[in-house]
Amino acid sequence: MKRRWLAMAAMLLLPMWTHAAPVRLGSKQFTESVILGEVARLAARQAGVQTVHQRELGGTAILWSALQHGDIDAYPEYTGTLTHELLKNVPPEADIPKLRAVLKPLGIGITDSLGFNDTYAIGMRADRAAQLGIKRLSDLVSHTQLRFGFSNEFMARSDGWPGLRQRYGLPQMQVRGLDHVLSYHALASDAVDAIDLYSTDAEIPYYHLRTLDDDRHYFPHYDAVYVYRLDLEQRSPAFVDSLKKLTGRIGADAMRQMNAMVKLHGEKETVVAAGFLGVQPDGDGVGRWTRLWLRTLEHLRLVLISLTAAVLIAIPLGVFAARAKRLGHLVMALSGVLQTIPSLAMFVFMIPFFGIGTWPAIAALFLYSLLPIVRNTYAGLTGIPPDLRESAAALGLPRGVRLRRVELPMAMRAILAGIKTAAVINVGTATLGALIGAGGYGQPIVTGIRLDDTGLILEGAIPAACMALVVQGLFEGVERWLTPRGMRLEARQ
Amino acid sequence: MTVRWAYARFKPPPPPRPRMPSISNAASEAFELRGVSKRYGNIAALSEVSLRFPAGSKTALIGSSGSGKSTLLRVLLGLEWPDLGEIRVDGAALERTQVLALRRRVGYVIQEGGLFPHLTVLGNLALLPHHLGWSRERIRQRAEELAALTHLPPGALERYPAELSGGQRQRVALMRGLMLDPGALLLDEPLGALDPIVRHELQDELRAIFDQLGKTVIVVTHDIAEAAWFADRLVLMRNGKVVQDGRLDDLLQRPADPFVTRFVGAQRTLQGASP
Numbered sequence A: 001m002k003r004r005w006l007a008m009a010a011m012l013l014l015p016m017w018t019h020a021a022p023v024r025l026g027s028k029q030f031t032e033s034v035i036l037g038e039v040a041r042l043a044a045r046q047a048g049v050q051t052v053h054q055r056e057l058g059g060t061a062i063l064w065s066a067l068q069h070g071d072i073d074a075y076p077e078y079t080g081t082l083t084h085e086l087l088k089n090v091p092p093e094a095d096i097p098k099l100r101a102v103l104k105p106l107g108i109g110i111t112d113s114l115g116f117n118d119t120y121a122i123g124m125r126a127d128r129a130a131q132l133g134i135k136r137l138s139d140l141v142s143h144t145q146l147r148f149g150f151s152n153e154f155m156a157r158s159d160g161w162p163g164l165r166q167r168y169g170l171p172q173m174q175v176r177g178l179d180h181v182l183s184y185h186a187l188a189s190d191a192v193d194a195i196d197l198y199s200t201d202a203e204i205p206y207y208h209l210r211t212l213d214d215d216r217h218y219f220p221h222y223d224a225v226y227v228y229r230l231d232l233e234q235r236s237p238a239f240v241d242s243l244k245k246l247t248g249r250i251g252a253d254a255m256r257q258m259n260a261m262v263k264l265h266g267e268k269e270t271v272v273a274a275g276f277l278g279v280q281p282d283g284d285g286v287g288r289w290t291r292l293w294l295r296t297l298e299h300l301r302l303v304l305i306s307l308t309a310a311v312l313i314a315i316p317l318g319v320f321a322a323r324a325k326r327l328g329h330l331v332m333a334l335s336g337v338l339q340t341i342p343s344l345a346m347f348v349f350m351i352p353f354f355g356i357g358t359w360p361a362i363a364a365l366f367l368y369s370l371l372p373i374v375r376n377t378y379a380g381l382t383g384i385p386p387d388l389r390e391s392a393a394a395l396g397l398p399r400g401v402r403l404r405r406v407e408l409p410m411a412m413r414a415i416l417a418g419i420k421t422a423a424v425i426n427v428g429t430a431t432l433g434a435l436i437g438a439g440g441y442g443q444p445i446v447t448g449i450r451l452d453d454t455g456l457i458l459e460g461a462i463p464a465a466c467m468a469l470v471v472q473g474l475f476e477g478v479e480r481w482l483t484p485r486g487m488r489l490e491a492r493q
Numbered sequence B: 001m002t003v004r005w006a007y008a009r010f011k012p013p014p015p016p017r018p019r020m021p022s023i024s025n026a027a028s029e030a031f032e033l034r035g036v037s038k039r040y041g042n043i044a045a046l047s048e049v050s051l052r053f054p055a056g057s058k059t060a061l062i063g064s065s066g067s068g069k070s071t072l073l074r075v076l077l078g079l080e081w082p083d084l085g086e087i088r089v090d091g092a093a094l095e096r097t098q099v100l101a102l103r104r105r106v107g108y109v110i111q112e113g114g115l116f117p118h119l120t121v122l123g124n125l126a127l128l129p130h131h132l133g134w135s136r137e138r139i140r141q142r143a144e145e146l147a148a149l150t151h152l153p154p155g156a157l158e159r160y161p162a163e164l165s166g167g168q169r170q171r172v173a174l175m176r177g178l179m180l181d182p183g184a185l186l187l188d189e190p191l192g193a194l195d196p197i198v199r200h201e202l203q204d205e206l207r208a209i210f211d212q213l214g215k216t217v218i219v220v221t222h223d224i225a226e227a228a229w230f231a232d233r234l235v236l237m238r239n240g241k242v243v244q245d246g247r248l249d250d251l252l253q254r255p256a257d258p259f260v261t262r263f264v265g266a267q268r269t270l271q272g273a274s275p
Helices: A002-016 A031-046 A060-068 A079-086 A096-106 A126-132 A137-142 A152-156 A161-168 A180-188 A237-245 A252-263 A269-277 A288-323 A325-340 A343-354 A358-382 A386-394 A399-436 A442-451 A454-482 B004-009 B069-076 B096-104 B121-131 B136-150 B166-178 B196-213 B224-230 B248-253 B258-272
Strands: A023-026 A051-054 A074-078 A108-110 A120-125 A148-151 A175-178 A194-198 A209-211 A224-229 B029-040 B043-054 B058-062 B084-089 B106-110 B184-188 B216-220 B233-238 B241-246
Touching (some): A031 A051, A031 A074, A031 A269, A031 A442, A060 A079, A060 A343, A060 A399, A079 A096, A096 A108, A120 A180, A137 A161, A148 A180, A152 A175, A175 A180, A224 A237, A288 A399, A386 A399, A442 A454, B043 B069, B043 B216, B096 B106, B106 B166, B136 B196, B166 B196, B196 B224, B216 B224, B233 B248, B233 B258, B241 B258, B248 B258
Parallel strands (some): A023 A074, B058 B233, B106 B184
Antiparallel strands (some): A074 A224, A120 A209, B029 B043, B029 B084
């Protein structure tokens, strides 16, 4: 029996140490980035370099941090993002040679442009634009009645709508925030007249849109490039070469088309990238059930390790909080503050300490699991009637024995309820682990959201919900089993 | 008072062995308070109380709620520590390091019993002996002896406190206090939560047990009739001070203070109304 448990623990832990020597590519959580990641992986495979591709690792902050800490070796990026978000003290119009000089001291290299500029643009329906005679952004000035629908990010960023309005002196008053996914539908159904978009969006040809010419050069350049760790030049020069060979090969039309194949025609990124390079795609060759099983293992591993660690730390913390009143308040306040940190931010905080993948997710889940257990342990212990606590003391039992034989058993029910709450929250939050490469049920959810594919979302959401229910049921059983019978009886008078 | 017959069956445990070598007559005091004061915020629970409790004596502490009588028991056990003054136990000043050892030599019984709901009766009784390394058989044997002494029905040892009546719970609390055969028993309103008939019955039994065991007994109650039934010596407290220390007769005939007459009078009217 014991051996079986050990074997199971080993099975859960092992994959974490079989860390790969191959070059590790990353990509952001949007289709173009995933395609470019696959293009780079397949090109490297052509050159005989072993690579793995960690897809859909959340946002820019996660990838940049992972690259700097050596958890990934390369990923597709945009020059505008480097100048505006990632690097300080760099002029916004800095070109690639300038960026290369700035990045070098950081140990990071940058390729030349891949051949397209994926910048913000303003788009209108081609027929409507033609009817009004609008070709350039400055043409908008004379059409005050136009209604704009901009993504919330674009509305808020200083290099978004506020700056655009100022640069061109735009007079339009009907401007509202929209979700980017919805904005195309809104435009197609004439609910708005113009939206913000990215110049390589798949929807541009699909909806017959015209992107307006930025004649006053307001939008910064977002040339697509690969960034990579400079130590690759020694470790795997062939890989760096294969990246460099891709520069200048991918035009805006080609990119738009690849985006459209994935987003609008449901092709796999690998297939599209292989088609572009003219090579054979390497199928993942894993059936749906195997995939589900693997994800279940990944998810269980996240939950079990983080929850076990949380139980081991949180119960002593709760005991301590109940004992030392003043310091106890501090402990409770701190674990409360941890709970308020948004999950994605928490994952990003963990990267410098744990890299990407399973461990930062476990660390974050561990921190989230602390509060319910600490709080319930504290409540369970302080809820013991004072006369009972004093009875135990008056017997002449030492503190440790009182805690073990009297106080903890009496608080058991509350403690178990806390662990149950933590476990259920943990199963849900673990789905976000996919954003930092931890896998689990979050992976199909992240992909499904990106591709607007409900079936794929459900492939992650349903098993996650089932696991939460199973965990809940399991703990109810444990609670029944571990709560002493005497605690379940109503006192007779 | 009709329950005496029960005790004939009970074989008393061996008399408590002497604990401290007798150095002076101070050694005959089981407990002593010397100028003890204890405050909770602005309220003086005890204010310069000095009392002696000779070994083997029986004393009832009486007074209204908040008079400091419960606090007095608690400082004797080291559950509270006096702000001023000294507690002496068996002739020596009480120190923090000795508190656990002291508590094991004293049985303490509180209102409602203070039984642990997650343990059976036997589990409650076994807590301390088990910690001290008693064997299972020895614990059970002692528990059965005490069940006979306190008239706990057979089979009750395996029940949980929630499955017992109020009177039975109180008996178990007393048994728990007596497990190690302590030299002294401190009881804080032991019968306060019981209905009058059970209470009356238990008063009889408790007094018989006190007489039979010959231990130092200090019992806290606010019922003067109960106090006089248990002990010859009554100590009346008010606002943390001892108002009078004497026999019932002294309190009736020679009150130290008009409050004594009022306290005794108020109680006697109640008792006198129901013969």
